[in-house]
Amino acid sequence: MSHLTIKGDSMPRPSLKDQRSEEILDAFLTCVASFGLEGATQKRIATEAGVKRTLLRHYLGNRDEMISALTEHIVAGFAQTTDLLAQMLGADGGLEPLIDLLFDERDASDPRLMLAYQAMVASVDNYPEMRAPLLESLQRFLSVIEGAAKRSHPNHSPDTIRAVAHGISATYVNLDALSPLNPPADWHAAAKTAATLLASSLKEAQ
Structure with missing residues (x-):
């Protein structure tokens, strides 16, 4: 299902934590699309997001929560x-x-x-x-x-x-x-x- 662009009213600026969480989630999406769910390792996600692996849990929780x-x-x-x-x-x-x-x-x-x-x-x-x-x-x-x-x-x-x-x-x-x-x-x-x-x-x- 293609992702059609929606233009709406301006939204409040997200917090740094929310922004970083979204960036990591987007990196997770990219890795799953490329390597499958099991192949989307923490190392690959962290590399794609440009963060340290230890920060994944801080922003998105454990593997099940991610x-x-x-x-x-x-x-x-x-x-x-x-x-x-x-x-x-x-x-x-x-x-x-x-x-x-x-x-x-x-x-x-x-x-x-x-x-x-x-x-x-x-x-x-x-x-x-x-x-x-x-x-x-x-x-x-x-x-x-x-x-x-x-x-x-x-x-x-x-x-x-x-x-x-x-x-x-x-x-x-x-x-x-x-x-x-x-x-x-x-x-x-x-x-x-x-x-x-x-x-x-x-x-x-x-």
Whole structure:
């Protein structure tokens, strides 16, 4: 799920502790996206953040607390993206404008979110407390797509709507998942076309 930029009112300047915690959390995100959750060692996180390893516990706590903070960070990032997508789509927006928003607003994307999400899913058996919030964040995103599909094709069965929503979601997030491969530029256009074809299948079935 790409991270769309939100411009809002100026916020109070964070404290030094909050700022440093965010920097370390961002470094943790980068390391998980690159090396997986187990590969994101304290040494790598500290090096990425430019701090001493002893400071990690001071700012984010022990390993379990760091993972909990990162889970919250990723879920919050997806929630921000999902809420902005719903806001930009509006109450009457259907599948066509939704696909345009998903695939034409990728310049501001942060593929680390999806890469880290996938890495955490791969480790969820070791950290089962991550399962519910990660699953819920994806369900919220799917609900926005399903809502757009229902508005465009209100007479279709919920099962068909859900299947198309899952297909569009999978096509969308796959672009971020493949970003480390630096795939050809035309894959982006092909992914949007695939999503459009999925949406068109609802028209053909009516």
